[in-house]
Each structure stands twice: as C-alpha cells, then as structure tokens.
Amino acid sequence: MGLFWALFESLSIVASVFVFGLLASIVFASFSRSRSHKCHVEAPPVFEDPNSLKSVSVPHISDLAEKYISLIIPAYNEEHRLPGALDETLNYLEERAAKDKAFTYEVIIVDDGSADGTKRVAFDFVKKYTVENVRLVLLGRNHGKGEAIRKGMLHSRGELLLMLDADGATKVSDLEKLENQIHAVAANEQKYGDSTSSGDVTLRISDVPIAAFGSRAHLEEKALASRKWYRNFLMKGFHLVVLLAAGPGIRDTQCGFKMFTRAAARKLFTNIRLKRWCFDVELVYLCKFFSIPMIEISVNWSEIPGSKVNLFSIPNMLWEMGLMSVGYRTGMWKIHS
Template sequence: MPLSDPFMFPFRRVCGPASDTSVLMFCSQGYLVLLAWTPPPLYELPSEKHYCAPKDPKTPHPLPSIRDAASLDLSIIIPAYNETQRLPSMLSSTLEHLASFPKRTFEILIIDDGSSDGTATAALRLAADHYPKADVRVVQLERNRGKGGAVRHGMLHARGRRLLMADADGASRFADVELLLSALDALAPAESDAAGIAIGSRAHLVNTEAVVKRSLLRNFLMYGLHTVLRLVGVGHIRDTQCGFKLFSREAARALFPRQHLATWIFDVELLLLAKSLRIPVAEVPVTWHEVAGSKLSVARDSLQMLRDLLVLRANQLLGRWSTMEERLKAE
C-alpha cells in the first residue's frame, strides 16, 4: 500500500517516511487495532428523545435540547443501571436537601441505562407516591450504553443553568452540591455565559478509613490509574472519577456533544476537552462513603479503563478525535 494512500496518513504522522517494511507493518497493525477498539459514534434512538413523568407515566413527552436557553436553576442528571434498590435513598436525600431552597428551581433527570430490573418504572412509581410535586423526568435508553453514555444523554437534554451529574448510589453527600455551586459561581457566575466546571473530589480521603479499608487490589489499581492519568495530561486533577460533577450550561454545550467515550473513563475525556478549551475546573473536597452494590468490576473495568485511555490518546494524537480548540471552533 503506498504511503500516499489516505488510509496511511496517520502512519506518516507517527512513523515518518519509514522505508523499513517491518516498521510499516507494525504501524499498520497498530492502526487496525485502534480502529477495532474505537467505539462507534454515540447516537440517540427516536424513543430516547422522549421522557415520561410520574403524573402520566405512559405518555412520552419530547425532550428539550442543551442548545435551548436555560429555563430553571439546576438540572440533576442521575445515570441509573439496575438501581431499584439504591435509588430510593438517593432520591430521598436529594429532595430533602432541595426542599431547603424553595426559591431554587430544579429538575431531576433519571436516565435508565437499559436496566433489566425495571428501574424506570420503579423511579416513576417512587416519584408519584412520595414526591408528586417534584419535577422528575425519566428517560429509558433501549440498551445499556455505559455510565458515560447515560450522563451524556441527560446533559444534552437538560434545562438548567447548572447541570449536576450525581451517581444513583448516593455515595457523595448531596448537600455538598452547595460547595460545588459556590465554587462554580466563582469561576463562571450564573448570570453570565461563562463556561466552568466544579468537580467533587475524594482526594482528601486517601489516608482515611473510607479508602484505607478498601481492598488492596482496589487501592493498587487506584494509584496505578493516577499514574497513567498524569501521563495522559490530567495530572493536575487529583480525583477524576468522582461521580459528582457540576457544569455551567456553556461548559455542557461545549463538552458533551463532542464526547466519544461512554465507558467509565468518560470523565477523563471531558476533563481533557475542558483543558484544551481552557474551561476552568475547580476541584472541591466532598463527603463520600462506600456503598454496597457497585456495578464496577475492579479487575475487568480497570483493564477496560486502561484500554480506553490508550484509545482516547491515540485517536487524539492521530487527529481522529481532536481536543484542539481551533479544530472544535472549525466544526
């Protein structure tokens, strides 16, 4: 295959005008592996562009767009995969806290990520029975996309000036959203069109019982992940994986349409995009505790994270996925 072939363009950037056939073959094989590992573009099915509400759970309503103007103060996006057991407690603590701020308008978007335990139905029934006045919307994805895919879907259809992703297990204390809101207001005032992100961080818990009591394997993999993250360019963030992150509407508009990864490591892609776009990020210590029932398989998903990090950086370096601000503006 000649080096002038368009298919070979990425090889020339990495390998140069190599005359050694073995080097060319190595690059070719590596590129084919990258293509095989690269996930397909994220997309939405027609049914997923609608939500159901507790008052009329069988009637779908069209979802709005992140491109629309904000119409309320706070959107809470909860990705949920088989969460019938843990969601009630999380919703209870969330709505109990929000009740303390009666002037704050909000919505709760529960994204059922292709659950098999009736999470969507249970969420609608729970809201109808216990929180009939709360603005709860439930979206059901037809198949499991991964946490990143569920979060992205919710962000693209939220109405808030501030958009919070919060895990369904309630591991992060929801009241700490006030700390994130204060930090985000310092970066990007709510009345402005500025972009900013405030992320919950558990880095301050490293030497406490919350982390020390975890398994040796889990802590080893945690430190290994941190080392790799420094190498890929997000070493300035001490905790990239906490599932408690707050975005201004402008930041959400800039980041989520360009997200490629739907797996656990999607947070890293968002933070790399934010870094390239010079969107400021505040890392805020939050209260966190381990909750039983995690969907994370430590060994398997750690290997998946490592592979996805390699895929992410390789696609960026080859120009297939760009984080460069001028490329994003050119789209």
C-alpha cells in the same frame, strides 16, 4: 543455549504480533468512533408523564435554561440503592425550593438498560414529584455510565448541571460547595446576572463555562487503609495512566460528583465519545482543550456496597484510555466548538 534463543525468538515474535494487533485494533476502533460520532443523529428521548400519560416536550442543551439546576443520575440495576438516594436528594431540593422561590430544579434519572426494577422505582418518583421536577430517560440497552450521563446532560434544562451517582455516596447537600465555587470563579471571570449596569453586557451563570469536580483526594490516606486491595491497585494505576493521557490538573477524576455550567456542558457533552469508566478523563482533556476553568473541591464521601468497579474493569479502562489517546493525538477525533 540454542533452545533458549529459539524460545526467546518465538516469544518475541508472538509479543510483537500481539502489540501490533492491539495497536491496530485501537486505531481502527478510534477511527470507527470518529465516523460514527460524525454521522450519528441524536434520537431524543421521550419524556412521558405517568399521571396524564402524555408525552412532554424534550429540551436540548442548546436551548436556553428553564431551571436553575439539573441533577443527572445514571442508574444501572439500582433497584435497591436508588430509592434511598432519591429520597435524600429530593427532600433536600424540596426544602431548598421552599425557602427560595428562585431555586428551581429537575432530577433526570437515566436508566442504562437495567434488568431489575430500576425503571419502576424511577417512575414511582416521577409520579410523586411530577414530570416537571423528575424525569426518566430509558436507554433500552446498557451503554455505559458515560453515555447515560451524556444523554441526561444533553436533554437537561438547568443553568447548572450536576452529575451524581445513584448510590448516594456523596451527600447531595455538598452540591452547595461546588455551586458556590462556580459562582465565585464566574464573578472573577466576568460580570454575570439578570440585568446590565454601566452599559456593560452581563451574563447569566449558565453563560460562563466552568467545571467543578468533586474530589475524594483528601480521603486517600484513609482509603488506602480501609479499601479492598484491588481498589487501591486500580486507583494508583489509574492515576498514573490519567497523568500520561490527560496531564496534571485534577487529582481525583473519578469521583461521580461533578457540576458544570450550561455553557461548559454544551461544549463538553456534544463532543465526548467514551461511554464507560474513562469518560471522566475525557472531560478533563476537553476542559483543557476549551480552556474551561476547572475547580477541584473536597466533598464528603462514603463507600457504599454494590460498586460496579472490579478487577474486570481494568481492561476496559485501559482500552478506553488507548482509544482517547490515539483518537485525539492523531486528529481522528475532531472537536467541535
């Protein structure tokens, strides 16, 4: 019995030291990110026109919109999946632009430090569709999906900004579902448009902060039956952690198909700190902080081979959720309006 208690006491001490060390690490990392975010000066990307070999002026999210919609596609080692997704996306956009002259677009591909031919593939599309419609941001080294999307959002020109994955898992035409709901919510929120009436000041859609989240929640039952076991485990566990960290509101935070008005993106992506898998949860948290209306809309989705999510993603997810909880709840992460 004495040996048992000695062993139990030793394990308790080791566990206590581990927990204390983990909490201390999270607090220190949260503090470090608060300092780096405060002192960080954005280095704007350089958009190059491969046809003229000249640099193109770089916009910022604080500027007025120049396009109707911007599509931001983060890409990390997507040499094989990116061409098909871009073909489908640009065919849709070109077809819609041909029917509606007011529909202007840009596609921003953010190469997150790829080691394969992603850069070459992206530049081929820039050459084909011109730098006015397709642009490439090179991050140099891998930062994470969240940082890649943040960078694309900060240097986009659209009234509406859509983030979507490079694998084409969601049909790009589903953006109309999110777009229509944003317009409907904006119409209820306040008047917007290009002119004034009855002496009231009206706003463009870009001026009304709204976030629309594509959702696969309606596919959950089918997914449980067809997905690999570890992805179901990740999904259920992650839902619980999200509920604890950000609260209820959005059932599927991790769908890579989300649309924001320019006003919403300006508030969200100038404050976001998480760089990898959990940045979506931080977006929900920030939407609640700013009282930005959130809409969850079912989209068509299919699982594409080559997903970057695996069992090794779990520690990173838990780490980032811990950082977010400590950072915001202690006030170390300041939110700027």
